[in-house]
Amino acid sequence: MSPSRNDPTAASPRAGAVVTVILASLSMLGPFTIDTVFPAFARIGEQFGADSTAMQQVTSLYMLAFAVMSVFHGPLSDALGRKPVMIAGLVGYVLASIGCALAPNLAVLLVMRTLQGTFAGAATIVSRVVVRDMFAGPQAHKMMSRIMMIFSIAPAIAPVAGGLLLQVGEWPIIFWATAIYGALAMVAVIVLLPETHPAAARSPLRVGAVLRSIGRVGRHPAMIRLALVTAFAMGGQFLYIAAAPIIVVDLFGLGEQDFWVLFVPIITGMLIGAWLSGRLADKVSRTRLVDAALLLAVGAGVLNVVLMLIHPHLPLAMVAPALLSCAIAVAFPVIQLEILDTFPDHRGAAASLGTLASLGFNALLAGVIAPLVTASLLTVALTAASFVLIGTVLWTMHRRAGRRT
Structure with a gap:
């Protein structure tokens, strides 16, 4: 596959490597912001x-907030270009991080965290669109997999970094660190x-045009199916990340320096899965x-359910979640490309709406579901397995609908 006409990496492999690292760093912003504070x-x-x-x-x-604003970041990048939207989002993210560090009470901290989520998605979501702007076919799949391999490191190092920062200062130091990252x-x-995204290819910057773009993409049956597949399949893995403070401290009985016990196996699985996905890009069809x-x-x-029935303790407690993360990491780049293609x-709108369902579901997981299903490691395992099964059924329905079409 030859590079697209907009591919700025065609002239230099080194330039391509630099772009890959930057896009991966932008993708890492979301999970890094979530996990560092745990x-x-x-x-x-x-x-x-x-x-x-x-x-x-x-x-x-x-x-x-990340989920709600994700609806608009992509369409705005279709109209304004990718860089202006990412830069504006990063400015807002840095200011919100500073607000978190200076929060005098929980109410202010929650407001600032909401603002963090409002702005963080601009860089994270639009960076995925940049990949598809620059590459096509198996090359896009390989690039998305490489970015995911780097991105996968974030949830592993973020809580460890947070723990190390707490040895240097009090909790606001974590938000000062995220502000520096964003800057x-x-x-x-x-x-x-x-x-x-050249000016000639941009859509009109009018409220009506943006809303029509969102509506056209959001009503499409394929978008609805793929968004739900992503939400539930990823939900089985994300449950462990969202409930990490409860799992590590309450269920494992460990301390603030021990989050690596949960995150290292999960991230190792993600790294292996993303690597496999890239290796298989031009050997196996996407579906x-x-x-x-x-x-x-x-x-x-x-x-996972069987092991938690037999021996709900470490290290067995992290064997199946690592395998689950590996499987999801194989599928995730492919599903993202299916949505964009x-x-x-309207790739920006597609990226936004393709992310909305999973982000909204993850917010529900973190705030409502996780506290309800973390009575034991078995209830966590049963919930994760249920989510993955639902995601698989939805993918099967999507495949059958595609054949009928």
Whole structure:
């Protein structure tokens, strides 16, 4: 596959590597913002007089705002270009991070976290569209997989980094660190990242045009099916991430420096899965690859339930979640490309709406479902397996609908 006419990496492999690292760093912003603060939950709760359920809202409100605003970031990038939207989002993210660091009480912290989520999606979501602007076919699949491999490191190092920062200072230091991260990402976008959506290809910047674009994409049956597949399949894995403070501290009985016990196996599975997805990009068709990945995910979910019935303790407690993460990482780049390729003239809107369902569901997981299903490791395993099974059924329905069409 030859590079597209907008591919600024065609002249230099080194330039391509730089763009890959920048896009991966932008993709890491979301999970890094979620997971870095986990080790500080106990300290924040103690200072502000908040219990574990109230502290879950620190994650839930961030993700809810991320989900709601994700509807608009992509369509705005279709009209304004990719770089202006990412830069504006990063400016807002840095300011919101500083607001979190200076929060005098839980109410202000929750408002600032909501603003963090409002702006963070601009960089995270639009960076996926940039990949498809620049590459096509198996090359786009390989690039998305490479980015996911780098992105996968974020949930593993973020809580570890948060724990290390707590050894240096109190919990606000974590938000100062995320502000610095956002500022560095903004400089990289301004200086090093090319604009991949030329003015001639942009849609009109009118409220009516943006809303029509969102409506056209959002009503499409294929979009609805693929968005729900992503939400439920990813939900089986994300449940462990959203409930990490409860699982690590309450169910595993560990401390604020021990989040690696949960995240390292999950992220190792994601790295392996993303690597496999890229390796198989030009050897196996997209649909067959997702078929096999989701079948493996269902098997991992069932194995998880069985192991938690037999021996609900470490290290067995993390065997099946690692396998589940591997399977989801194989499927995720493919499903994202399926969504973008369904709407080649409205990729920004497709990226936004394709993300909305999973983000909204993840916010529900963090704020409502996680506290309800974390009574034991078995209830967590049963819930995760149910989500993956629903996602697989939805994918099967999508495949059958595609054949009929």
